[in-house]
Amino acid sequence: MRVVIVEDAEQVAEWASARIAELVTRQPKVVLGLATGGTPVQTYRKLVERSRAGLDVSQVTTFNLDEYFRVAATEPHSYRSFMNEHLFIPAGIPLAQTHVLDGMTTDVGGECRSFEAKIQRAGGIDFQLLGIGRDGHIGFNEPGSSLSSRTRWMLIAEETREDNAVYFGGIDRVPCSALTMGVATILESRQILLLAVGAKKADAVAAMIEGPVTNQVTATALQHHSNTIVVMDQDAAKKLTRRRYYQESEVRRVEFGLGSY
Ligand code: GLP
Numbered sequence: 001m002r003v004v005i006v007e008d009a010e011q012v013a014e015w016a017s018a019r020i021a022e023l024v025t026r027q028p029k030v031v032l033g034l035a036t037g038g039t040p041v042q043t044y045r046k047l048v049e050r051s052r053a054g055l056d057v058s059q060v061t062t063f064n065l066d067e068y069f070r071v072a073a074t075e076p077h078s079y080r081s082f083m084n085e086h087l088f089i090p091a092g093i094p095l096a097q098t099h100v101l102d103g104m105t106t107d108v109g110g111e112c113r114s115f116e117a118k119i120q121r122a123g124g125i126d127f128q129l130l131g132i133g134r135d136g137h138i139g140f141n142e143p144g145s146s147l148s149s150r151t152r153w154m155l156i157a158e159e160t161r162e163d164n165a166v167y168f169g170g171i172d173r174v175p176c177s178a179l180t181m182g183v184a185t186i187l188e189s190r191q192i193l194l195l196a197v198g199a200k201k202a203d204a205v206a207a208m209i210e211g212p213v214t215n216q217v218t219a220t221a222l223q224h225h226s227n228t229i230v231v232m233d234q235d236a237a238k239k240l241t242r243r244r245y246y247q248e249s250e251v252r253r254v255e256f257g258l259g260s261y
Contacts, residue, residue: 005233067178147213151182194231
């Protein structure tokens with residue numbers, strides 16, 4: 001796991017958008033796995049700016065990590081609406097190339113299997129963007145999820161619903177469950193970039209990077225992935241015991257001409 005500690009949320013977004021832009025330029029038909037939540041919003045804003053400045057995203061294919069269960073795509077709080085608003089429409093990614101699980105499905109197993117099959121048909125996910133929950137979850141893989149899990153229905157933990165209450169105007173309005181890519185589905189991505197911002201993520205970040213692999217913190221499964229980068233701000237990094245080592249590693253990387261991306 002490569003650990004990159006930058007100053008603040010703005011720099012996290014700059015780092016992530018530059019990396020994604022570079023990937024799309026090199027590989028215009030790249031398959032991107034995308035995340036929702038507050039963390040990637042600034043990254044998406046910067047990608048929209050880059051597309052307005054000439055970055056061509058018209059050939060990318062996308063798969064989103066998760067969607068609220070029993071929330072229609074057309075509802076303002078659906079993750080489909082979030083992605084359309086923050087990235088797909090303003091950046092000009094054709095909606096037919098974007099895939100978000102259908103939270104209104106009446107056949108959960110069929111919807112989840114078909115989503116996995118679409119990922120396979122697209123040739124797998126080249127690059128997966130992730131955030132992290134306060135309890136260390138990725139996607140909606142809450143504590144207790146199998147680290148071999150595939151796309152499925154999950155009950156959302158109380159703590160996660162509390163965190164998401166701000167987007168819904170109260171915890172009672174936050175859906176209680178979701179469809180989510182599984183941990184194993186995520187680990188099959190060729191490259192993973194996890195973003196973490198703010199002091200409330202510090203415990204989860206420390207557990208993910210320096211703790212033992214456990215299904216109680218599903219992000220720890222990323223320790224088994226050979227091409228994962230975690231980019232965070234100073235606040236999210238503050239509980240890391242080997243912080244100086246990670247920072248020196250980034251300085252040396254540049255000194256040896258290995259590039260900062
Ligand atoms: C939700 C999403 C996750 C996201 C997490 C953190 O649970 N399913 O994919 O990483 O929230 O969200 P935020 O970035 O708002 O802190």
